[in-house]
Amino acid sequence: MPETKVTSPAQEALEEWERDTLQPVLEKHPERKSSFQTVSLEETNRLYSPADVEPLDFERDISFPGNFPYTRGIHPTGYRGKLWTMRQFAGFSTPEETNARFKYLLAQGQNGLSVAYDLPTLMGYDADSPLSEGEVGKCGVAVSSLADMEVLFDKIPLEHVTVSQTINAPASVLLAMYLVVAEKQGADWKKISGTLQNDILKEYIAQKEWIYPIRPAMKLVIDTFEFCTQQVPRYNPVSVSGYHIREAGATAVQELAFTLRDGLEYVEWGIRAGLELDEFVPRISFFFNAHNDFFEEVAKYRAARRIWAREMRDRFGSTNERTLKLRFHTQTAGVSLTVQQPLNNIVRVAIQALAGVLGGTQSLHTDAYDEALALPTDRAALIALRTQQIIAEETGVANTVDPLGGSYYVESLTQKMEEGARDYFRRIDAMGGMVEAIEKGFPQRELQDSAYQYQKAVERGEQVIVGVNKYAMEDEPAVSTLVIDESVREHQVNRLQQTRARRDGGAVSNALEKLRRAAQNDENTMPATIEAVRAYATLGEICSALRDVYGIYEEPAF
Amino acid sequence: MNERKIRVLVAKPGLDGHDRGAKVIARALRDAGMEVIYTGLRQTPEMIAAAALQEDVDAVGVSILSGAHNTLCPRIVQLLRDQGMDDCLVLLGGIVPQDDIAKLKQQGVAEIFLPGTSTENIVKFLRENVKPRE
Numbered sequence: 001m002p003e004t005k006v007t008s009p010a011q012e013a014l015e016e017w018e019r020d021t022l023q024p025v026l027e028k029h030p031e032r033k034s035s036f037q038t039v040s041l042e043e044t045n046r047l048y049s050p051a052d053v054e055p056l057d058f059e060r061d062i063s064f065p066g067n068f069p070y071t072r073g074i075h076p077t078g079y080r081g082k083l084w085t086m087r088q089f090a091g092f093s094t095p096e097e098t099n100a101r102f103k104y105l106l107a108q109g110q111n112g113l114s115v116a117y118d119l120p121t122l123m124g125y126d127a128d129s130p131l132s133e134g135e136v137g138k139c140g141v142a143v144s145s146l147a148d149m150e151v152l153f154d155k156i157p158l159e160h161v162t163v164s165q166t167i168n169a170p171a172s173v174l175l176a177m178y179l180v181v182a183e184k185q186g187a188d189w190k191k192i193s194g195t196l197q198n199d200i201l202k203e204y205i206a207q208k209e210w211i212y213p214i215r216p217a218m219k220l221v222i223d224t225f226e227f228c229t230q231q232v233p234r235y236n237p238v239s240v241s242g243y244h245i246r247e248a249g250a251t252a253v254q255e256l257a258f259t260l261r262d263g264l265e266y267v268e269w270g271i272r273a274g275l276e277l278d279e280f281v282p283r284i285s286f287f288f289n290a291h292n293d294f295f296e297e298v299a300k301y302r303a304a305r306r307i308w309a310r311e312m313r314d315r316f317g318s319t320n321e322r323t324l325k326l327r328f329h330t331q332t333a334g335v336s337l338t339v340q341q342p343l344n345n346i347v348r349v350a351i352q353a354l355a356g357v358l359g360g361t362q363s364l365h366t367d368a369y370d371e372a373l374a375l376p377t378d379r380a381a382l383i384a385l386r387t388q389q390i391i392a393e394e395t396g397v398a399n400t401v402d403p404l405g406g407s408y409y410v411e412s413l414t415q416k417m418e419e420g421a422r423d424y425f426r427r428i429d430a431m432g433g434m435v436e437a438i439e440k441g442f443p444q445r446e447l448q449d450s451a452y453q454y455q456k457a458v459e460r461g462e463q464v465i466v467g468v469n470k471y472a473m474e475d476e477p478a479v480s481t482l483v484i485d486e487s488v489r490e491h492q493v494n495r496l497q498q499t500r501a502r503r504d505g506g507a508v509s510n511a512l513e514k515l516r517r518a519a520q521n522d523e524n525t526m527p528a529t530i531e532a533v534r535a536y537a538t539l540g541e542i543c544s545a546l547r548d549v550y551g552i553y554e555e556p557a558f
Numbered sequence: 559m560n561e562r563k564i565r566v567l568v569a570k571p572g573l574d575g576h577d578r579g580a581k582v583i584a585r586a587l588r589d590a591g592m593e594v595i596y597t598g599l600r601q602t603p604e605m606i607a608a609a610a611l612q613e614d615v616d617a618v619g620v621s622i623l624s625g626a627h628n629t630l631c632p633r634i635v636q637l638l639r640d641q642g643m644d645d646c647l648v649l650l651g652g653i654v655p656q657d658d659i660a661k662l663k664q665q666g667v668a669e670i671f672l673p674g675t676s677t678e679n680i681v682k683f684l685r686e687n688v689k690p691r692e
Contacts, residue, residue, distance in 0.1 A: 119573035119624055134629025135573050208575030208599055248578050335578075339672050372673050374625070374655050448581050455582050459676050468674040481655050484625065555598060 010050040022046075039293040040251035040450075041457060048408035056411060061306070065401045069309040071302050071414065073360040074325040078401030079392075084356075085363035086388045087164060089331065091116030091141035092375045093488050095151035098141040102156060104378070110385055112363060113156070114164040116140035117174070122209045124170040124543030127492035137488035139375070140166075144492065145538045147499045149177040150184070159187035164195040164239070164329070164363075169211040171198035172220050172526060173542050176533040179232065193234040195285055195329070198224060199241045201262040201434060205443045206248035208555070211543060214435055216550035220525060221266065222273045225280050227526035236285045238266060239329060245443075246289035247335045249451025252296045255289060256417055257424035258434075258443050260307055264425075265434035267316060281312065282322035288361075290352040291333040295413060297352070298404055301359025303417035304328065330356035331365040337372040341467035342479050345369035350387050357391055358404055364388055374481035441558035448558070496538065503536040511535045512545045519549040564688050565615040569597040569606045571634065574624035579651055583619060586677035592684070603630055607637035610646060616688040617647040617668075619680075627654055627662065635666035645689045651675070 007015075036044045045052075056062065063069065066076035075081060088110055091098050102113050117140040120132035126144040127136045136142045143149055153163075158181065167174045175196050182192055200217045203210045210217065221238065228237040242250075242259030250258065263284060270280050286304065290297055308326035312318045332352040337345045346369045353366045366384040368376030376384070392398055404410045431437045438444070457463040464470045511532035518528045525546070532542050568584045570577055577599060584594045595613050597606060610618050618638070620631060631650055638646050647668040654662070659670050669683055 119626075123573050125573075131573065134626035135624060138625035139574075203575075208577060209573075210575075248576075249582075338674055340674055372653065374653070448578075448585075451578050451582055452585050455586070455677060459678060465674065469676070478656055483655070483657075486629075557596075557598070 008051065008054060010054055014049050014051045037457075037462070038252070038296045039291055039454075039463065040253065040296060041453060041463075042251070042253075042296070048412050050408065052408050052412040056415060061415070062405065062411065068313075068324060070305040070325055072402035072405045074305065074327065076401075078360070079357075079398035080401070083392050083398060084361055085112045085162070086110050086385060086392075087112040087114045087329065087363045087365055088381065088385055089114040089116050089164075089166065089365045090376075090381065091118075092139075092482065093137040093141065093484050094491050095141055095143065095148045099152055099154055099156070101378075101381075105381070105385065106156075106161070108382065108385060109389065112162045112164065114365065115152070115166060117165075117167055118142045119209075120144075121174075121539060122167065122169065124173075124211050124539060124547075126496060126538050126540035127489055128496055129540055132489070134486075136492055137484050142488065142492045143174070143177070144496050144540065145499050146177050146180055146533050146536050147495055148492070149174075149181050153178075153181050153185075157187070158182040158185055158194075159191050162194045164197070166197045168197055168200055168203050168207075169209055169217065170539060170543050171196050171200075172224050172529050173533065173539055175224060175237070176526065176530040180530065180533050189232045191234065192232055193236075195236040195239050196224065197241060197287070198238045199262065199287075201265060201438065202241050202244050202259070204438045204553075204555075205245055205258060205262075206250075206447060207244040210553045212546065212550040213553045214438065216519075216546075217553070218269055218435065219522075220546075222269050222275075223524045223526050225266075225270050225283075226273065226275060226524055228283065229275065229280050233283075236283050238283075239285050239287045240266065241287040243287050243289045243331055245447065246291060246333065249447045249454065251450050252291065252293070252300045253417060253420035254424070254443075254446055254450060256300050256304055256307075257421040258446075259286065259288070260304060260311070260421060261425055261428050261434050261437075263308070264311060264315065267312075268433065271316075277316055277318055278320040278323050281316075281318070282320070282325075285362075286326055286328035288328055288330050288356075289333050290330050290356040290359075292336050292348065292352065294351060294355050295404075295410060297355035298359045299410055299413035299417050301328070301330075301356070301361065302402075302405075302410070302414045303421065305360070306414070307418055307421055327362045329363045329365070330359070330361040332356070332367045334367055334371055337367060337369070338465060338467055339372045341473060341476060342369050342373060344467055345372070346383060346387065349384060350391070353387060354391055354395075354397065357397060358402075360402065370479055370481055373479065375484070377480065377482050441556065444558045499536050499538070507535040508532070508537045508541070512537055512541060515542065515545050516549055519546055562691055564592045564617070564684055565595070565613060566592055566684065567595050567597065567606070567610050567613055567615045567618045569601055569609070569618055569620050569634075570599050570622075571601050571603060571606055571620060571630045572622055572624055572626040573600060574622060574626070575599055576623045577621070579623070580619075580621040583621070583651065583677060583680060587619075587681065587684070590677075590681040592681075603633040603637055606634055607641060607643075610638060610643060611641050615646060616691075617649060617684055619649045619651065622650065622652040622654075625653070627652065628658055631662055631667050632665040639666070647684070647687055649680070649683070651680075
């Protein structure tokens with residue numbers, strides 16, 4: 001049968017415009033470039049028109065905010081009811097210093113806390129480990145035992161302030177410390193809310209702060225799901241993170257695809273462990289990057305909600321609204337910040353943050369302008385928070401729900417994002433799932449490749465970075481940065497030694513032995529971890545007990 | 559006689575896992591015709607010096623984003639010198655505050671490359687500064 005091309009009126013109108021209006025102009029005035037690409041190196045069309053959204057059905061694909069598939073947001077009132085949570089990630093030096101920064105941020109109108117831990121803590125080593133030399137308190141706050149955690153949250157009421165903790169490989173230990181501090185404050189675990197990052201899959205893909213091999217590490221994550229569902233029901237035990245995947249070089253579609261597929265993997269593992277879908281999935285939250293390409297980012301967040309809702313319905317058969325709704329935190333792209341002319345970063349951050357807001361984020365961190373140089377100074381951290389307050393209170397963008405909904409470009413890009421992510425889902429499903437794909441090095445190689453292609457595009461001048469490969473300046477005024485000196489390690493090692501001297505050594509060994517047994521017998525490790533933390537066993541000791549049972553992860557060469 | 563290819567060890571010391579930069583550099587140097595050995599993550603200065611000796615490299619490119627450079631870099635330089643690799647260049651890339659740069663150079667780091675450096679500049683630096691072998 002001969003193929004007959006059906007042209008719609010919208011398509012015909014577009015072709016007419018191209019012929020009669022566009023062509024004569026192009027002949028006289030060629031465009032600036034032969035190709036226009038997003039920061040993900042995706043081609044962008046000259047124009048988007050009704051022809052591009054013809055395949056979309058309003059009810060099925062876009063709908064109203066608060067209605068399936070939640071493309072336009074999970075709340076019918078958007079930010080008219082409640083603004084997003086302004087949650088600045090902070091942590092440096094000693095627990096005393098970070099506690100003071102937290103109190104300062106709360107006094108400036110921030111309404112949630114977010115803890116950055118240092119590298120020894122992230123890797124499960126104590127401050128006095130030889131491997132910790134030069135790293136204590138540098139990239140975040142140093143925490144080696146409950147004694148540090150008590151100082152970190154001193155006079156911060158954990159029943160009322162929500163705290164997000166960026167910790168992954170040793171997340172169950174830090175959760176235990178947090179819960180014991182809350183208990184000592186007299187807080188009710190049933191009323192505590194907050195978030196544990198606890199996303200180990202993206203560590204193997206992107207950030208690479210792992211301890212144990214991937215399968216036992218997944219088991220520890222599921223232990224926290226089970227424990228929180230029963231004992232800390234308002235707490236989010238995982239924040240499935242695309243942020244680090246993007247920072248490591250992913251495109252927007254790769255960030256979206258790998259993050260959501262990681263989320264599906266946690267759901268599958270939870271179900272396999274016997275958890276009830278609609279009991280634990282509503283506590284899974286997400287964390288995305290906000291990069292420079294404004295519309296690509298907005299489309300990414302809208303697509304994320306739609307894909308998650310459809311996957312929860314179609315893959316797992318859920319009809320529970322709380323399971324279907326994807327909630328997420330956003331952070332502006334650290335990787336986009338420049339050392340050169342660092343004050344320009346304030347502008348980048350503002351535009352990226354606006355994309356997060358127009359994408360309907362539930363909470364937001366804005367980077368400080370000096371973060372390509374060091375950890376933020378007080379002044380830089382304050383401007384970052386004020387940036388969010390200006391967007392919220394001055395620009396009017398929070399007055400209406402999903403203001404970009406219905407834009408031919410944004411809707412068409414949202415659709416393209418969904419298709420790109422689904423293509424990756426098919427490839428990963430065919431490998432047997434995300435754990436298997438990671439074991440094969442698939443997402444790792446995809447990221448490395450994208451990072452390299454982007455670097456090449458920058459070096460060819462196709463991707464412009466203002467102040468770096470265009471508009472560069474010779475003599476730039478220096479900005480002052482925060483310096484963390486080696487006295488932090490001394491201070492932390494002192495407290496660690498005092499803690500070890502004061503505690504009941506027998507109780508510590510018993511608790512660690514119990515933890516080893518729980519791990520060997522495949523029981524939930526949370527109760528034994530909490531007991532060890534209460535006895536002031538250190539982070540390093542607890543992780544060592546689990547290393548004894550599980551071994552350590554060695555990355556193959558990909 | 560064929561000219562000997564420049565051999566570079568790309569190393570990630572310390573606890574930091576951010577290896578995007580190290581991997582991009584390794585690939586760019588390979589594309590520029592150099593022989594590149596990548597150590598993988600979390601190598602101690604001792605492991606890096608031993609690998610440099612075993613692989614007989616002309617340069618060691620160290621990537622550190624965690625702020626631990628003042629502790630780790632001088633030690634790598636010292637260990638290389640102790641094993642007689644006086645001509646082996648040590649290059650550092652990463653997040654390094656301006657105030658640390660002069661001191662690191664005094665301690666024997668040949669050059670420090672900050673975020674935003676083009677890989678072409680690093681290739682050029684190596685070609686101009688690696689000492690020809692006899």
